[in-house]
Amino acid sequence: MPHLKTIEWVNDCARIIDQTALPLQLVYKDIRTAEDMFEAIKTLCVRGAPAIGVAAAFGLYLGIRDVPGSYTADAFNDELDKKADFLVSSRPTAVNLAWAIRRMKNTAHSSGPEIVEMKKALLAMAKRIMEEDRQMCLAIGKHGYELIKDYKAVLTHCNAAGLPQQNTAPALAPIYVAQEKGRIVRVYADETRPLLQGARITAFELMAAAFRSR
Numbered sequence: 001m002p003h004l005k006t007i008e009w010v011n012d013c014a015r016i017i018d019q020t021a022l023p024l025q026l027v028y029k030d031i032r033t034a035e036d037m038f039e040a041i042k043t044l045c046v047r048g049a050p051a052i053g054v055a056a057a058f059g060l061y062l063g064i065r066d067v068p069g070s071y072t073a074d075a076f077n078d079e080l081d082k083k084a085d086f087l088v089s090s091r092p093t094a095v096n097l098a099w100a101i102r103r104m105k106n107t108a109h110s111s112g113p114e115i116v117e118m119k120k121a122l123l124a125m126a127k128r129i130m131e132e133d134r135q136m137c138l139a140i141g142k143h144g145y146e147l148i149k150d151y152k153a154v155l156t157h158c159n160a161a162g163l164p165q166q167n168t169a170p171a172l173a174p175i176y177v178a179q180e181k182g183r184i185v186r187v188y189a190d191e192t193r194p195l196l197q198g199a200r201i202t203a204f205e206l207m208a209a210a211f212r213s214r
Helices: 034-042 049-064 073-088 095-109 115-148 173-180 197-208
Strands: 007-010 013-017 028-031 153-156 186-189
Touching: 007 049, 007 115, 013 049, 028 034, 028 049, 034 049, 034 073, 049 073, 049 095, 049 115, 073 095, 073 115, 095 115, 115 173, 186 197
Parallel strands: 153 186
Antiparallel strands: 007 013, 013 028
Protein backbone atom coordinates (compact mmCIF):
# COMPACT_ATOMS: atom_id res chain seq x y z
CA MET A 1 0.00 0.00 0.00
CA PRO A 2 1.21 3.56 -0.62
CA HIS A 3 2.33 5.50 2.41
CA LEU A 4 0.98 8.88 1.31
CA LYS A 5 -1.48 10.16 3.89
CA THR A 6 -4.17 12.57 2.78
CA ILE A 7 -4.86 13.64 6.36
CA GLU A 8 -3.11 12.91 9.63
CA TRP A 9 -3.09 14.43 13.09
CA VAL A 10 0.46 15.55 13.94
CA ASN A 11 1.94 18.29 16.13
CA ASP A 12 -1.52 19.22 17.41
CA CYS A 13 -2.82 20.09 13.96
CA ALA A 14 -4.33 18.40 10.91
CA ARG A 15 -1.75 17.88 8.17
CA ILE A 16 -3.14 17.49 4.65
CA ILE A 17 -1.73 16.95 1.18
CA ASP A 18 -2.56 19.92 -1.04
CA GLN A 19 -4.14 18.09 -3.95
CA THR A 20 -4.16 21.21 -6.11
CA ALA A 21 -0.36 21.03 -6.33
CA LEU A 22 -0.31 17.46 -7.70
CA PRO A 23 1.28 15.95 -9.71
CA LEU A 24 4.10 18.46 -10.04
CA GLN A 25 4.65 18.91 -6.30
CA LEU A 26 3.89 16.98 -3.13
CA VAL A 27 2.95 19.77 -0.73
CA TYR A 28 1.79 19.31 2.87
CA LYS A 29 -0.23 21.94 4.72
CA ASP A 30 -0.71 22.17 8.49
CA ILE A 31 -4.27 23.20 9.31
CA ARG A 32 -4.66 24.84 12.73
CA THR A 33 -8.04 26.59 12.58
CA ALA A 34 -11.58 25.91 11.37
CA GLU A 35 -11.18 28.80 8.95
CA ASP A 36 -8.11 27.21 7.38
CA MET A 37 -9.96 23.90 7.03
CA PHE A 38 -12.95 25.67 5.46
CA GLU A 39 -10.61 27.18 2.86
CA ALA A 40 -8.86 23.84 2.23
CA ILE A 41 -12.17 22.11 1.53
CA LYS A 42 -13.63 24.95 -0.52
CA THR A 43 -10.55 25.33 -2.76
CA LEU A 44 -10.17 21.55 -3.30
CA CYS A 45 -6.90 21.26 -1.42
CA VAL A 46 -8.66 18.32 0.19
CA ARG A 47 -11.32 16.54 -1.82
CA GLY A 48 -13.18 13.26 -2.17
CA ALA A 49 -16.10 12.39 0.10
CA PRO A 50 -14.36 10.34 2.85
CA ALA A 51 -11.40 12.73 3.05
CA ILE A 52 -13.71 15.74 3.32
CA GLY A 53 -15.58 14.05 6.17
CA VAL A 54 -12.37 13.42 8.10
CA ALA A 55 -11.15 16.94 7.37
CA ALA A 56 -14.41 18.46 8.60
CA ALA A 57 -14.25 16.44 11.83
CA PHE A 58 -10.78 17.74 12.61
CA GLY A 59 -11.82 21.21 11.47
CA LEU A 60 -14.67 21.27 13.98
CA TYR A 61 -12.37 20.25 16.80
CA LEU A 62 -9.90 22.96 15.78
CA GLY A 63 -12.77 25.46 15.77
CA ILE A 64 -13.63 24.89 19.43
CA ARG A 65 -10.21 23.91 20.78
CA ASP A 66 -9.55 27.37 22.21
CA VAL A 67 -13.01 27.94 23.69
CA PRO A 68 -12.41 28.97 27.33
CA GLY A 69 -13.01 26.37 30.01
CA SER A 70 -15.15 28.92 31.83
CA TYR A 71 -17.92 28.50 29.23
CA THR A 72 -21.08 26.72 30.27
CA ALA A 73 -21.98 23.55 28.38
CA ASP A 74 -24.78 25.45 26.63
CA ALA A 75 -22.46 28.26 25.56
CA PHE A 76 -19.91 25.71 24.33
CA ASN A 77 -22.54 23.89 22.28
CA ASP A 78 -23.72 27.18 20.78
CA GLU A 79 -20.18 27.87 19.62
CA LEU A 80 -19.87 24.31 18.36
CA ASP A 81 -23.06 24.67 16.32
CA LYS A 82 -21.82 27.92 14.74
CA LYS A 83 -18.52 26.33 13.69
CA ALA A 84 -20.37 23.25 12.44
CA ASP A 85 -22.68 25.30 10.21
CA PHE A 86 -19.69 27.29 8.96
CA LEU A 87 -17.79 24.15 7.93
CA VAL A 88 -20.81 22.53 6.28
CA SER A 89 -21.18 25.63 4.09
CA SER A 90 -17.73 24.98 2.59
CA ARG A 91 -19.21 22.16 0.47
CA PRO A 92 -22.98 21.87 1.05
CA THR A 93 -23.35 18.90 -1.34
CA ALA A 94 -20.68 16.74 0.34
CA VAL A 95 -22.60 13.97 2.13
CA ASN A 96 -19.66 12.80 4.25
CA LEU A 97 -19.00 16.32 5.46
CA ALA A 98 -22.48 16.77 6.92
CA TRP A 99 -22.44 13.21 8.28
CA ALA A 100 -19.12 13.72 10.08
CA ILE A 101 -20.24 17.06 11.51
CA ARG A 102 -23.46 15.51 12.86
CA ARG A 103 -21.49 12.72 14.46
CA MET A 104 -19.12 15.20 16.09
CA LYS A 105 -22.01 17.30 17.41
CA ASN A 106 -23.73 14.23 18.85
CA THR A 107 -20.47 13.29 20.56
CA ALA A 108 -20.14 16.69 22.19
CA HIS A 109 -23.78 16.84 23.26
CA SER A 110 -23.55 13.44 24.94
CA SER A 111 -20.22 13.96 26.69
CA GLY A 112 -20.86 17.13 28.73
CA PRO A 113 -20.99 19.11 30.88
CA GLU A 114 -17.22 19.51 31.47
CA ILE A 115 -15.67 21.55 28.63
CA VAL A 116 -12.32 19.77 28.85
CA GLU A 117 -13.99 16.39 28.51
CA MET A 118 -16.09 17.57 25.59
CA LYS A 119 -12.97 18.71 23.74
CA LYS A 120 -11.21 15.40 24.42
CA ALA A 121 -14.23 13.50 23.16
CA LEU A 122 -14.35 15.54 19.95
CA LEU A 123 -10.69 14.96 19.13
CA ALA A 124 -11.06 11.25 19.88
CA MET A 125 -14.09 11.05 17.58
CA ALA A 126 -12.27 12.81 14.73
CA LYS A 127 -9.45 10.27 15.02
CA ARG A 128 -11.98 7.46 15.19
CA ILE A 129 -13.71 8.61 11.99
CA MET A 130 -10.33 8.64 10.25
CA GLU A 131 -9.44 5.14 11.47
CA GLU A 132 -12.86 3.71 10.62
CA ASP A 133 -12.50 4.94 7.06
CA ARG A 134 -9.05 3.36 6.79
CA GLN A 135 -10.32 0.03 8.07
CA MET A 136 -13.29 0.14 5.70
CA CYS A 137 -11.01 0.66 2.72
CA LEU A 138 -8.73 -2.18 3.78
CA ALA A 139 -11.74 -4.48 4.02
CA ILE A 140 -12.88 -3.38 0.55
CA GLY A 141 -9.41 -4.21 -0.73
CA LYS A 142 -9.53 -7.70 0.73
CA HIS A 143 -12.97 -8.55 -0.63
CA GLY A 144 -12.63 -6.63 -3.90
CA TYR A 145 -9.47 -8.53 -4.74
CA GLU A 146 -11.57 -11.63 -5.33
CA LEU A 147 -13.32 -9.82 -8.19
CA ILE A 148 -10.16 -8.80 -10.07
CA LYS A 149 -7.63 -11.46 -9.13
CA ASP A 150 -7.69 -13.08 -12.59
CA TYR A 151 -6.96 -9.84 -14.47
CA LYS A 152 -3.53 -8.50 -15.40
CA ALA A 153 -4.72 -4.99 -16.23
CA VAL A 154 -7.39 -2.69 -14.79
CA LEU A 155 -8.97 0.54 -15.99
CA THR A 156 -9.89 3.19 -13.39
CA HIS A 157 -12.17 6.14 -14.02
CA CYS A 158 -12.11 9.55 -12.40
CA ASN A 159 -11.00 9.88 -8.82
CA ALA A 160 -9.84 6.40 -7.88
CA ALA A 161 -6.82 7.35 -5.78
CA GLY A 162 -6.45 7.10 -2.03
CA LEU A 163 -5.47 10.76 -1.78
CA PRO A 164 -9.02 12.00 -2.27
CA GLN A 165 -10.44 9.01 -0.43
CA GLN A 166 -8.39 9.36 2.76
CA ASN A 167 -5.26 7.21 2.72
CA THR A 168 -6.50 4.02 1.01
CA ALA A 169 -9.03 4.39 -1.79
CA PRO A 170 -11.96 1.99 -2.00
CA ALA A 171 -11.36 1.79 -5.78
CA LEU A 172 -7.61 1.19 -5.60
CA ALA A 173 -7.56 -0.98 -2.47
CA PRO A 174 -8.34 -4.23 -4.36
CA ILE A 175 -5.65 -3.30 -6.90
CA TYR A 176 -3.06 -2.81 -4.16
CA VAL A 177 -3.92 -6.20 -2.70
CA ALA A 178 -3.55 -7.73 -6.15
CA GLN A 179 -0.21 -5.96 -6.55
CA GLU A 180 1.02 -7.38 -3.26
CA LYS A 181 0.08 -10.84 -4.49
CA GLY A 182 1.84 -10.33 -7.82
CA ARG A 183 -1.34 -10.31 -9.93
CA ILE A 184 -1.92 -6.81 -11.34
CA VAL A 185 0.91 -5.49 -13.50
CA ARG A 186 -0.70 -2.52 -15.25
CA VAL A 187 -3.37 0.12 -14.47
CA TYR A 188 -4.93 2.47 -17.00
CA ALA A 189 -6.01 5.68 -15.21
CA ASP A 190 -8.24 7.90 -17.35
CA GLU A 191 -9.00 11.55 -16.73
CA THR A 192 -12.14 13.44 -15.73
CA ARG A 193 -13.04 17.02 -16.64
CA PRO A 194 -12.62 19.75 -15.57
CA LEU A 195 -9.96 18.96 -12.94
CA LEU A 196 -8.35 15.90 -14.56
CA GLN A 197 -8.47 13.98 -11.27
CA GLY A 198 -7.62 10.67 -12.90
CA ALA A 199 -4.71 12.03 -14.88
CA ARG A 200 -3.34 14.08 -11.98
CA ILE A 201 -4.16 12.32 -8.73
CA THR A 202 -4.81 8.66 -9.52
CA ALA A 203 -1.80 8.41 -11.82
CA PHE A 204 0.38 10.23 -9.28
CA GLU A 205 -0.51 7.77 -6.54
CA LEU A 206 -0.09 4.76 -8.79
CA MET A 207 3.38 5.91 -9.75
CA ALA A 208 4.21 6.39 -6.07
CA ALA A 209 3.08 2.79 -5.56
CA ALA A 210 5.43 1.68 -8.36
CA PHE A 211 2.69 0.77 -10.84
CA ARG A 212 3.20 0.88 -14.57
CA SER A 213 0.29 3.28 -15.03
CA ARG A 214 -0.92 4.70 -18.33
